Amino acid sequence: MTALASWRDTPTRAAIVEFVEAVSGDGPRHVPVERRVAVLDNDGTLWTEKPMPVELGFILQRLAAMADQDPTLRDQQPWKAAHEGDHAWLGKVVTDHYQGDDSGVKVLIGGLLKAFDGMPVEEYVDRATVFLDHARHPSLDRDYRDCGFLPMVELLGYLADHDFTCYIASAGDRDFMRVISNPMYGIPPERVIGSSNALRYEEDDHGGAVVYESRPDFFDDGPVKPVRIWSRTGQRPILSVGNANGDLPMLRFTGGRDLPALRMLVRHDDADREFAYTAGSEQALDEAAKRGWPVISVRDDWSTVFAETP
């Protein structure tokens, strides 16, 4: 298969090829293999994030199951909305968030932190696997596992072929993303950087277990992204792709004083094939325009958005 086959012959594609050939060639912009580190956001960058992040569906399913078991939870949010399948409440949380009111987000996070309290990480992975094996996108007529952007999967392959080491660097839950990162993107679990609740080790007679606590460890967004990327890789990346304001520090951090850099944003401008929205990406798109970072237009740069499903 031709590299980047689902990319149209546009300046964006040309910028990618020019950069990757320059850093992997013998010329003045050569970067040694061990420093060819790429970081890519997940929700909205590698797969679709509308109408809501996939992970939220998993959490809501869990909250609903908790409310099924414990009727006292049914009167309080977010269990109430999960139990009643009340998408309007969730929609309002998101709308309020974009208008600067995070009171709903706090209620949601409060539930989220309790949803997996005390659960061993391996049980969480098993449950997330079952969820992802069955979850279907509400409008795209495909399973969530088939909602990855084919051109981005091709980009990951193209980078790997040029000896890049690619990481996911996302605000999404790390252990949730680990379930799909290898089958969907060829990225193994140790190269998934994301948010997590705090963990503790509990001893037992069978090797013990690492279990979630009901408090956050970190939320991997905004200025936390460069910190988490360093912590996990010990490297400054030379290529990064995001789609939202929270990706800006990661994009700025890329390259630094000494290394060549390619920073890109995905712009969702294709209501026919995916979604069209800019909410949450305004600053990022402004800065990309100002600095001349390539913007990947779903409508213009991609000949195909999703792989054909079996």
Place this chain on the structure above:
Amino acid sequence: MTALASWRDTPTRAAIVEFVEAVSGDGPRHVPVERRVAVLDNDGTLWTEKPMPVELGFILQRLAAMADQDPTLRDQQPWKAAHEGDHAWLGKVVTDHYQGDDSGVKVLIGGLLKAFDGMPVEEYVDRATVFLDHARHPSLDRDYRDCGFLPMVELLGYLADHDFTCYIASAGDRDFMRVISNPMYGIPPERVIGSSNALRYEEDDHGGAVVYESRPDFFDDGPVKPVRIWSRTGQRPILSVGNANGDLPMLRFTGGRDLPALRMLVRHDDADREFAYTAGSEQALDEAAKRGWPVISVRDDWSTVFAETP
């Protein structure tokens, strides 16, 4: 070169070969490649930790440099000891620690947290590299970079040849170990798990910097080790090697309910070629004896301890 050439033909070596062949063969104990994860402690497991961890020399050098610049620091510990080259104070800190008195350790850590406050991670790496390019062991007649245990380097190579992914999992400073992990052990920076101070991202016009704060992020020892191993790898290891009590939870965590496991301890019992000590390893050695975990005797299992130096 024959695999494990510096290992004598002992039951310990036989246990390693038997396990590695079983999990990488087609028999009932086969483990798929992606689950062949090994974790190894560093100080006292991959290289010598006596008379003191190498990293401590680096911190003391930095504290002494701070006291050179700021005379007011010369009256307070640990700057006073660093400035005066007072090894007796440090020796007492260690002795007190083993006797359950950590007041000195706290003073030392207080200095350590201030030693790199506000320093960009890349500057720290540069300084650690310079230190490690010149640091020489006080009694072994070799540079610190030549203080790796040759049989353990061979073990890492043997595991890699059988498609294991090997990580360092150590209480040592993560970013310090990253400087030597690849040249000494063939372990890249993204596979070094260790302790770290907290980090923050600071913007500037050149890609910004990730800098250290003067507070700990985590100290990667005891029950924190399984947590950090999961966070970094998303896997439960099947092989682990340590040498001290702080490695016990990591060893217990290895394998778990479902996977074959090999857990080993290095026993320092060779005063002629390295050092002989058990302080800090008593519980670990007891548990190894109780559970039948192989104990690697420096004296009996290794025909050579260190590689010949150029």
